[in-house]
Amino acid sequence: MRILSGVFEGQTTGTPISLLIENTDQRSKDYGDIAQTYRPGHADLTYDQKYGIRDYRGGGRSSARETASRVAAGAVARRILGDDIKIRGALVQLGPHKIDRTRWDWEQVEKNPFFCPDAAVVPQWEDYLAGIRKDGLSIGAVIEVIAENVPAGLGAPIYGKLDSDLAAALMSINAVKGVEIGDGFASAALTGVENADPLSMKDGKVVFGANHAGGILGGISSGQPIVARFAVKPTSSMLAPVPSVTRDGQEKDVITKGRHDPCVGIRAVPVGEAMMACVLADHHLRHRGQIG
Amino acid sequence: MRILSGVFEGQTTGTPISLLIENTDQRSKDYGDIAQTYRPGHADLTYDQKYGIRDYRGGGRSSARETASRVAAGAVARRILGDDIKIRGALVQLGPHKIDRTRWDWEQVEKNPFFCPDAAVVPQWEDYLAGIRKDGLSIGAVIEVIAENVPAGLGAPIYGKLDSDLAAALMSINAVKGVEIGDGFASAALTGVENADPLSMKDGKVVFGANHAGGILGGISSGQPIVARFAVKPTSSMLAPVPSVTRDGQEKDVITKGRHDPCVGIRAVPVGEAMMACVLADHHLRHRGQIG
């Protein structure tokens, strides 16, 4: 990665920071088979529908490699936010297998290749993923990202809601099909009393009895941890064949060779952290602009 | 509602269309009890944290009344999109009670007060909601919005993804805590083959064998129906008491009188349709700009 602008002698200069990551290991031959065929569930088709041109190389805008730039940007965003704000992500579901949240241990996240906070479920996930890989399949996942020590006040009531911007940022990650804040879809089944985060006073400060809201009320951070989850679908790039069509209208099964993970959701953990960092850094600056 | 600008003799003039809806039935006395107390789960607290001022009137930016302007804007957006594009919403879950999707009938949606497409579940919902109301409680819901006949090509690969903008728009509706496109969170549990929408040729056109993707691939519409769902939490404005604190730091239970629905999710159905219309109209114009 090269820093093209914005840094001089170890300090930012106020100029936009421009980062360049070259895609050096793209092997065009890997894509020979799919150059004329659309991968079902992939952007191959819609790009061609929109622009009328087929750029079949995998290294571009539709590849999860694009997310490397998000992670790089997230590293800058974290420096803007400072060390107090801690942003961490974890895989909470692999395919149909969820973690047991009572066993959540952040230290475990760095000790297994799944970013899994539940050590006990890791062996099960290993077996499961080995089977998926052996069958030439792919599988989805759910990632949770938590930002702690975010000050109250980030966001705005209608335009620029923090949860709205967070939803946009997370949904913009490749293969993401769902986003939740706090209790998310589960809150639909709760009564107002069950979903309430009761307030009380402690040492002269307002404290919360729960965090169903995931740290955001009315589009603005409350000072509680910000909790977001997003669902990643199984990648459409896999060895198992799927019925498809070619560019010139012939029916043909598609098989995708090349370097493709059976679960792209695992690599999405740092990407989700990065998007959280970018959104918070953006709102931090906007808040400082408006409020001072 | 008044049209302040942009329309002359029944036609748009090219000037921004400005609509004004006066909030005529606000009764300030209803809010007397909560003028000094924060409703847990409500933006009362975060607005005060951010701006340092308490505007306790309910008619403003934190009230679901704000969504009236969204519905009005959605009506304009539908005219931009034209009659071919059909946007319809329905309530698919009330509290813990989901519809049976095999009984989905769009005609039923206009025949019951729930916008429910499953006639058989309506009596159950009526009983359930009567109980919630009697107990002074509130309850959440899930809404599904489907846009049919949307042309392929709306959206963009990275900045301006259609699903990202849709997620932002739906998450920006009051009380929304989750957004899904297509299979959403369920896709996390699927293999790549189960989640694939196979392609084949029919009458010289590409057709899809399923719509797990909800009509969006790589941020761009595919020509399939666009399917989105969003979860609405139970409103924090209810008669049942919740522990809270006052502005000057006293602990005090909060009870919210005034005109509050036990399930704001029901009224969110046309709001979700409107946001879908606004996002599609925006992308329709942007697409026409880029592609012509």
Place this chain on the structure above:
Amino acid sequence: MRILSGVFEGQTTGTPISLLIENTDQRSKDYGDIAQTYRPGHADLTYDQKYGIRDYRGGGRSSARETASRVAAGAVARRILGDDIKIRGALVQLGPHKIDRTRWDWEQVEKNPFFCPDAAVVPQWEDYLAGIRKDGLSIGAVIEVIAENVPAGLGAPIYGKLDSDLAAALMSINAVKGVEIGDGFASAALTGVENADPLSMKDGKVVFGANHAGGILGGISSGQPIVARFAVKPTSSMLAPVPSVTRDGQEKDVITKGRHDPCVGIRAVPVGEAMMACVLADHHLRHRGQIG
């Protein structure tokens, strides 16, 4: 004028401030003669060319009445900037007649109907304008706006240059055809030494020996007074006839009755001040966001 939102009990609430000024004295009959004919030099023609619809009423987007909203917004912007920053405008040229800058006296600006800082030239301007009015003509003008005590640092090196935004804001005022910062076009004829604003130290601070730059260097305010000028063309709405054509392609001279000033530039003085205030307030907030 009504305040529609953003203010409660005399304080801003953080919500966008929405102001509504009704155009109450529009007399449609005044426009009867020009409903089908284009006024040369007026936006009549280009609006029709762009939108294909003729909204011949004068009270809208092409009328200088639109600038009332700019002045209202400028009043809010001044409150954001605070009392230290002083923004004042003056008419420095009426038709071909310029002021003598050695006689500049701000106190005179409020004592004559021209916002003229040179008392000695006022009688000449009165005679000249009476002649223009008698002949059914109109005439142009040049306005200068100066902002004092603007802190150094507002603006940005490439995107968001302060002078670029100021040029856009002033050029957007109806009938403006030219914008200058500092010495403006005169600087083209100067050598680098003549145009330099030498620096020296005084009481431990950097001071400037001149202000050819008009307070902006490299897109960023230097702490010196910000000096901008803009030229207003003569209005195309006048009694004197000009050859024109009708909507259906007939040649016809145009005469504009109705309430039209012979020199709209005079009224542009507070408008220019307001645009300066809006641009500075915007950059004040952006600067605070970036730098803190």
Place this chain on the structure above:
Amino acid sequence: MRILSGVFEGQTTGTPISLLIENTDQRSKDYGDIAQTYRPGHADLTYDQKYGIRDYRGGGRSSARETASRVAAGAVARRILGDDIKIRGALVQLGPHKIDRTRWDWEQVEKNPFFCPDAAVVPQWEDYLAGIRKDGLSIGAVIEVIAENVPAGLGAPIYGKLDSDLAAALMSINAVKGVEIGDGFASAALTGVENADPLSMKDGKVVFGANHAGGILGGISSGQPIVARFAVKPTSSMLAPVPSVTRDGQEKDVITKGRHDPCVGIRAVPVGEAMMACVLADHHLRHRGQIG
């Protein structure tokens, strides 16, 4: 220059086109003398005032080298606009010496190093500039840019006025201190009749008898040639000494060695053309989006 993205096999792909121009001949030693001293009239001072950091290298955001990227972007913009729209610039004033507009000949522009359309004035300019150079001075200039065959309808009545965006774009070029459209500042001295562009019919089309407006009425292009001028101040980088101060508060004359043109305005001709192209391309796309 490298194309980093957006082009595949000679065609644009719909992805943003990213161009990279490396600054390969920057010689840091040239800047040794000014690393601690502010050049009067230069952004040295204001960048330091704003960001509190001194990046003394000349190759960055404050160097006219930055305009190379504008010219590159302009080349892309011209491709969007198509071959019919012809954008050409010329130097119309060098220091105090103006061209004789009656001798304007576009073919001359490419035949002399000044981009001067008046062949007769070139020898005078050569002598004048040689003297400036010999004295270690610099001098300003005025550039005129004309866009022909621009269709009527580009721009918008209030937000997004074509002249406003053009003013912003031209004023954003390094060292520009003034911008005019059409007759510009001269129009202030004209009566409404003198300034009018009379309309008549010819072969069933509306034609104009003059172009005082410079092709823009009410913020929208009229179909006439778009005429803009901008003034470039003399560069502050020159051999002649100017009183200044150092970063640590010492008074010291500044002399700028290194590669600096005595008249940067000459090189600004293609930059002005490029900015015109970028603004027109942007409005072309926006117009197509809104109107279709």
